[in-house]
Amino acid sequence: MDVSGVGVVYLSPDVVYINIGVNTQNENAADAVSTNKEQTSAVIQAIKDFGVAEKDIRTTNFSIWANQQYDNFGQATGTTYTVDNTVIVTMRNVDKLGDLLDDAIAAGANNIYSIQFDREDKDKANEEARALAVENAKKQAQDLADVSGVSLVDIQKISYYESGASQYFYGGKGGGGGDVANAAVPIQPGQLAVTVTVNMTYSLK
Secondary structure (H helix, E strand, O other), X not given: OEEEEEEEEEEOOOEEEEEEEEEEEEOOXXXXXXXXXXXXXXXXXXXXXXXXXXXXXXXXXXXXXXXXXEOOXXXXXXXXXXXEEEEXXXXXXXXXXXXXXXXXXXXXXXXXXXXXXXXXXXXXXXXHHHXXXXXXXXXXXXXXXXXXXOOEEEEEEXXXXXXXXXXXXXXXXOOOOOOOOOOOOOOOOOOXXXXXXXXXXXXXX
16 A cells, blocks of 8 residues: 655744845946946945845856847847846845845845745754654555555555745845835745655555
8 A cells, every 4th residue: 555644844934045136237348347346346245234244145147248229120229238246145134134135225236036035954844744744644544444444564665755945935126226115125934834745655464
């Protein structure tokens, strides 16, 4: 007999990973890079001033590309250059995330995406979820055996899959260089679900 059991344990996140970037455009490539460098430096400094350690700020992308411009008749009119510079920030004070976003946007960030909440230590939660999954599988096996009129002998095979903590993603973008609202950007971390699925094979008699 093959059965599958599922165990779920809920956790409050204690760390968040967020991509914060600066996008600049200019008709001159060097000017686009220079502006981006200045703006990105200001954003990184604002993140540090907020209290994020330097080791928790890492560049994940720097790119530049040309955009050909055309008029209404399809004729080329010129070229603009776009520069992207993105850092991934690890923040360990989840409750202050909205304030950090405010400061980053005020400093010039205009590309914010992929906010991922997590829990740094999930070992205990995984153990609890595995135990719940095993109990769930055992109950299913026993219930099936009872209604089928057979007896469970022993477990021939067992395997499990841990899906980790399901995360909340934020896909918004903010504009830099403008006034920042008095209230922090509203972010709801919610809860994380650690899920384990256990597959068990019983012999019967």
